[in-house]
Amino acid sequence: MTAQTETKGFLGNLRAAMGKKPTERQRHFKLRERLEALEARRAEAKTARQMRREDKQLRAIQRKQVEYLAKLLPRALATQKQASVAKQQQKNGVVKRVMKRVSLIPPVLIHKDYYMFQVNTRDLPTGVAIDNLRDPKVLESLRFALGTDVQVDDSNYGGFWYLVARIGGLGIVPKKIDYDEVIAMMPKRASSWALPVGVGQNKKLTYLDIRERPHILIAGATGTGKSVFLKNMILTLAMQNSPKRLRIILADFKMGADFIKLQNLPHLGTPSRVRLKKSEVTDIGEDGEVVHEKSEDFADYLITEPEDLTPVLTWCNLETNRRNQRFAKLVDQDITNINEYNAKFRRKPMPRILVILDEFPVAVLEVSKKEADGIKKAISAIARKGRSAGIHIVLGTQIASANVMDGSISQNIQTRIVGKSTGPQSQVLLGSWFASYISANKGRVAFRSDMLELELQTPWVSPKQANALTQAIIEKWADNRDEDAAALKLFQFALQSGDGYYDAEKIYKHFPDDDEITRNFCRSLGADYELKTDDDGTPGPEINVNGLPYYLLPAVMGKRPRKLVTVELFTGSEVKATDSEVKFTDLEVMQWVLDHNDGKFSNRVVYQEWRNRGAKQRQIEEIGQKYETEAIEIEGKAYILEFEGKNKPRRLRLVTCQAPNAANQTDTPTPQVENEKIVKNEINDDDEELPRGFDIVSGDDDEPEDIPDWLQ
Incomplete structure (x- = not known):
């Protein structure tokens, strides 16, 4: 057809x-x-x-x-x-x-x-x-x-x-895979501390969480992709975690050639700029005089000299002990590690510290035996105690030597990523010859965690893409340096899809597969960031989202959830209010009640809405009491507050006014109630007691004379 x-x-x-x-x-x-x-x-x-x-x-x-x-x-x-x-x-x-x-x-x-x-x-x-x-x-x-x-x-x-x-197909283990493709394969439930290792058989992604695999050994000869993997690790974790939650101490003893572009990351250095060492530098000034300057070391740069490694590891070891001692004092609060501590004190988290030492055998071999033993003992101590304290060691090496990889280090670093190696080298690094059997393809590694051994292809990131990612990380955390990554994600969602309203239940349902975003987390986050004032009247806390500071206004029970407003908008209304003697007028309050609250005047609801403009609970109560007996003009009409019943808020009712008569020679017209919800013919004077000066309007009354203009 x-x-x-x-x-x-x-x-x-x-x-x-x-x-x-x-x-x-x-x-x-x-x-x-x-x-x-x-x-x-x-x-x-x-x-x-x-x-x-x-x-x-x-x-x-x-x-x-x-x-x-x-x-x-x-x-x-x-x-x-x-x-x-x-x-x-x-x-x-x-x-x-x-x-x-x-x-x-x-x-x-x-x-x-x-x-x-x-x-x-x-x-x-x-x-x-x-x-x-x-x-x-x-x-x-x-x-x-x-x-x-x-x-x-x-x-x-x-x-x-x-x-x-299949010949010409994707292959069981792909020969090459891009970084973007691997990131897209990461499951939604993966935490911000998860990073991809590589793709194995049938293009199955393998990733690890540094909370569960705290210390890693990465080994491989030149050209196997060791430095590329380290770069991927830094970029992935820095993109997902703010400088407040993650600090990176980076050392490369190949003169920093592979990581020179990463030294501008805001994550580099000790937390809160804790000083590692203090020394005097002697130099000759422009006028020829000797100048003595004091310098402080915060490890916020790329470490390339072996002599700078000892103070870094010494501080990390002391920090590990200090944190574990603090957890011991909080054991009554069920806090024994950094995960439980940060869940309890989310507003002031304890940052994880990632210590990355590429070519660390160079630092061991180029210093004295005493210093070398100190370095190995410090690495072993951090690897043994650092998991609960949130201090992680990542070692990169080309040399598979038992003198460098002694037993104490090997026992505490169970996660190994090794490129193509000879049998004896694989035996030292993996404990088996598995790394000698894998393909010699660039980026191909043998991954071992506990007793699991896999052949994987690590993701490739080009230098141009790495530079772009580095710049994106710098821009992302420039104005959000102290924000929790998970909190930032929720606030961004509230601004993009909820007009700034922070509805905890709605937000939780939008992220069902994220194991970090639980219902309790969404609720507690709103309570933690809700606007409060200090003893001196300073509002806070500020929330930096997309480069702008915000306040999270309190919720109005039964009306609206918490709402994000810019600090400029909030402080602008505050300044405007304080410029005059009266921060707000009765008319503004009653206008809001009529337009936005269906005419219902609840002291609690009105106070919640107007507290941000300086309203006090007592002032709101006085306004409500005032207009129980007095009329207020709103848009040319007169209204009065009436009770509707027990346990119900007062409501604004429209009223009319009658001109003064012979019996009442006052200049003020007598207001009369006109309840639109009750038929006039059914109203009797004896039905209810009205406030003083109010009369029921009868249909037989004469037209009032000399009605003021505002009641026309």
Whole structure:
């Protein structure tokens, strides 16, 4: 059926349903909707055909690759002595060499990015064991022979399987992956202390939380990506945590070539600029006189000299002891580590300190033996006690020497990230030869945490991208240096989607997958940052969001949640109020009651709204009492406050005024109540007692004379 026939039938049905001929306008709109629907169906059909065509092409490619690999894999195994057995057989006087090969069991399981070949373990050549098939040397030879990645799986599907990456596909472990792509793969529930390590089999992301893995050893020869990974770690944690929560002490003994761009980060240096050492510098001034200057060291720069490392580690060790002693005094409050401390004292958190020492063996080897022993003892002590205190050690090295990596350091640094290494080097760094079996691809590492060993591809960040990220971090925390990253996220959401209203329940539901943002956290955050005044009347605290200072105004119970307002707006109204003797007028208050509170005058609600303009509870109560007996003009009409019943607030009622008569010769007109919610004919004078000077308006009364202009 053509589109024209469909359209005519549709219009006919429309005419029959309406009982009359549709108008030209109706025909136009209905026809356009119909044509748009037809066009959408055509587009969907075209997309479906394209997808089916691509799937068909992919299946054809996969079938060819499976046929090719199914023949090549047994041949490649046959070349390995561990996976094949050669025998000599004599037949008809001729000696032949017969090769007993490993066979495969059909069918082959085809996945999007790899194929699974099951080995016939019931018919293995004599002398060939399963351990021979998973030997790293055999796998390495298979990778070269097949031209693609090969892994082993003997746990998920039963039996023994070779996982062979699709030729030209993504691969089981990708050869390269960008930093942005890895950050996008991070789960929403990951905390701000989580950082990506790399991507492994089937593009599965591996990340670690420094709260759980406090100390890390990163090792690798030149070109393996060790310095790039350290740079990724610094940028990731600095982007997610404010300088108030994270301090970084960075040392690079290759003269700082890899980290020179990072020395402008606001996170560098000791917390609150704690002095590490104080020394005198002697120099010759411009006039030729000797000048003595005192200098203080806060470690807020890139450390490149080994002699500067000793005071840094000494201070970190003392700080570790000081923090643990403080936790011991707070044990009655269930505080035993930095996590519990910062959860209790969120407004004044104890910052985590990340001590990164790249090429630290250089510092050990270039100083005296006494100083070297002191450095190793300090690192060992921090690694042993630093987890609860929030002080973390990250060591980078190219040298795998037992003299540098002594037993005390190795025992306390369980998380290891090692690039391609020789067998003996891998044994020193990992405790196994695993790092010698991984691919030699740049950025490929062996990751070990506890007893888990994985081959991962670490993310790549270009120098240009690293510079851009560094600048973004500097700009982000320039005006928000002291803000909690999680708190900043919530306040930004309140400004962007809630017009500044901080509704704790609404905000909590918007972040259901973030383990740091709990319901109690959202509620306590609002209470902590709510506007208060000190004994001297100074308001606070200020909240820096997107470069602007804000105050979080208190909530009005049952009316509105807490609200963020700029300090300029708040102080502007304060200054305006204090410039005159009267900070606000009765008319402004009653106008607000009429417009924004449905005419209801509740002392508590009105006070909550007007307290920010200097209103006192007593002043609000006096205004309410005053207009119980006096009328107030609002927009040319007179209103008075009336009680509506027990436990209900007073409400503004519209009133009229009658001119003075002979019995009442006062100049002030007598106001009369006109309740719009009650019919006049049903009102009797005896129904209720009215305030003095008020009368019920009767429909038989004469038109009042000489009514003032403001009551016209």
